Amino acid sequence: MIAEWSWFVALAFGVSFIKCLLINAYHSTDFEVHRNWLAVTHSLPVSQWYYESTSEWTLDYPPFFAWFEYGLSHFAKYFDKEMLVVQNLNYASPATVLFQRLSVIFTDLVFIYAVKECCKCCREDKGKDLLGKSSFILATLLLWNFGLLIVDHIHFQYNGFLFGVLLLSVARHFQKRHLEGALLFAVLLNLKHIYLYVAPAYGIFLLRCFCFTQNNADGSLQWRSFSPLRLVALGLIVLSTFAVSFGPFIVKGQLQQVISRLFPFKRGLCHAYWAPNIWALYNIADKALSILGVKLKLLDMSKFSKASMTGGLVQEFQHSVLPSVSPLITLICTLLSILDAPDSLFAYNIYLSIIFVKKMKTPFLKALFTLFPTTELPIKILLMLLFTIFSFSSLTKLFSKSGPLLNSVEVAYLLGLVPLELICEFVYPLTSWQHTLPFIPLLLTSVYCALGVLYSFIRLYLSVLAAPSTTGKAKSQ
């Protein structure tokens, strides 16, 4: 049994070693965000958690994550007590950095466990050598997902841990342990509410596969097999999880405050957490209109504060949401394509991963030539190349029967990323437009990537819609 999984352990160790080497790499403001939350949850009573605002990075994740930070803070005090002082803004001693980085690496164990559970659900590939097995490819693409590596271990976030919970819940469904899966998802929603946008699909899936106990012979729904008992069980699990999470705050009458922190409706603008890349196109329209407005003297430049320009809001949204969302999409695609979904999904996984790295770079273009991000640029390129080469190579082997993975238009699009990159990073900064229109590279990149992602989404929907019976059969087995 151990020998069977030795390759998995090797993959897990390998990626963990790389994560350890990245401990001293650049970290973004998210590092300070989490340090602040450690301090807030450790030093202040629960009633203050969602009111505290010494730092600009207020607690805006659901209660379970706050408790998670509280738990971490008990280990933090052995590394450096000073990081737990709320007033120590931007405190980043070597011990603090070490602790925070190690905490991400350790909580990634949840992700590693979840990947292992998913691999167990893969189809058996007897007789194939290790590198060709679908479980091996899945494990590598998930564990070594470079988007996740870059966001979690350079910029600093806890996405690995959260994805782990999500993946585990999905794995439990494949293992027919539906109630556990539902519980895990409910817990996830209370860790990071962004996953709400996956909730509708998830809910419908649960309804379809768990509440309706039987299918007709051709795989379609048997309406009469609806089980109210199961629905009630699901409801109970979800409600009780939310009760445990928000209970203390409801009792204290703080629910309003918590909700306002979780969903910051600034000036009445509603942030829809779905299809975030649509925002890129929105961005352009917004920017174009504002410039036009200024030129036509319809808008007054002096009235534009950072908060009033929707572009600024969207930027902030992109900063907080995008890093979490894009790797999620790639991970889901990877998962679906390995576990008996249409083959073409896999190709889009690579697509999205590459596009993701482009997206992640846009904050750097904003920062212009600060050297810190540039030092990390080779790592990002190397990891991306690593991931891409492995993906292409293993996918070609896995799906060689269904023809080439990407058609010529798609290949051309992907290749087009190279000149785009060169123009934005090297050529444009040397032109005179750099000072007058500094956002053009950002704009170009966003548009190009948004087009690619939209294209992928549309083709994804089409391919899923085109093959309903096969996927239905797979899920009902």
Next chain:
Amino acid sequence: MENWSLVSVCVLLGLTTRWAVSFSSYSGAGKPPMFGDYEAQRHWQEVTYNLPVQEWYFNTTDNDLGYWGLDYPPLTAYHSLLCGHVAKLINPAWVELRTSRGFESAAHKLFMRTTVLFADILIYFPAVILYCIYLSDGSSKRKVATALCILLYPGLILIDYGHFQYNSVSLALTLWGIVGLGLGWNLLGALAFSLALNYKQMELYHSLPFFCFLLGKCIKQGLMGRGLLLLVKISLTVLVTFALCWWPFLSDPQLILQVLHRLFPVDRGLFEDKVANTWCSLNVLIKIKTLLSRDTQLLLSFALTLLSILPSSIKLLTKPTLWQFKLALVNSSLAFFLFSFQVHEKSILLPALPVCLMMNELPLMAVWFLLISTFSMLPLLLKDGLLLPYTVTSLAFLYLGVYLLSALDRSPEEELRLGSCHKRMQNYLSKHNLSLLVKCSFTVSLVAMAGLSFTSVVLEPPARLPDLFPVLVSVFSFLHFLAMLLYFNLVQLTEPSSKKSQKKTN
């Protein structure tokens, strides 16, 4: 997966590891007035860019040899000149004569690290890949695994990308030499090694095996016919290479003498600092540094070194195969390391290179040696603030060696290549017990390394013995190196001379 993609993955992993290590600190960071090797390299760029060739190795008003004077052969100087030109294009302040001393900035660090990476990609990586594909045995997966392990050898990564040096250039050129000779491209091999010698004079540690191997090949081809022709061609190649490298200095014998004086500083004594060789370790018990006169020390060191490399070289001369060549390289460089004059701890990289090449045939011993070699540099790495990369890369290397190369599974008698020697040993030790003994020793050694590393970092040495931990580290490493020297000599010398009894050898 196809081979090319596997190889690409290995190369990318190697590059990623290197660049991640480069985030760490470098030698002498923020430590005026002398700083460290990083500043030395930057200073050489300044000197070679601003001063004429004739002044590079001389003490002048513009060139203070006391402040990191050039002490490597001309090729290093030309490399520094090239880097200096690039530096000037990016930021002239980096190589401004005299005013750029001690210049430190994030941008400069990025530039310097990039020069190392560039040299690596250009010269070292292709050499390793070529070696593994063409001169390594086994399935293609095994070759790729070997390549990955060689590329992830911690010692070289930590010194080049942490401490800061360009060892990969000279080692890569030597490797090109080995590859050339292994594939029968003798002239290319000779050329590459001559270039290596002209890059770092420490490559002299490898010179005797190269000489014996080439001479042996010539003798085999018949000294009266083709062999003589080959000998002449090789000699000419070497001479021309040296002449080209030393061209600017050939006009004046004084210049050549001065350069040689800088390259071989006999005034600096038997050893400096703590190094895991015989003299430093002996010094713990008997203070030979003060007991014997400098001339006696020179003579003693010369005699012992010669004695220890003679058997290996003669064997190579009589049997010039690639396997013997690799063994001779190890034996020669290790002997020089242990017994020679003015050895630095970084010189352990010289035996480490040929040992890397043996990871396929002798995985356990190779991994063991390479881990000890990295461990022996621990005091230096701690001084440079490289504890984290040291820990991670050593652990990763150990894991890879055990998992990918099955180092622990392959230690029975045939794998240790002890041949006829073991037959005599079988009276005392059965095959099974020998393998058990070796594995146990390996484990104990690992635990001791981990323990010593931990105590060096965490504990304070007693006031009476401030150098306790560096001394313990060097003596521990020295004992291992001595044992390895005996082992590798045994393997080389007990290999049967006749072709009939050859099994897996090359």
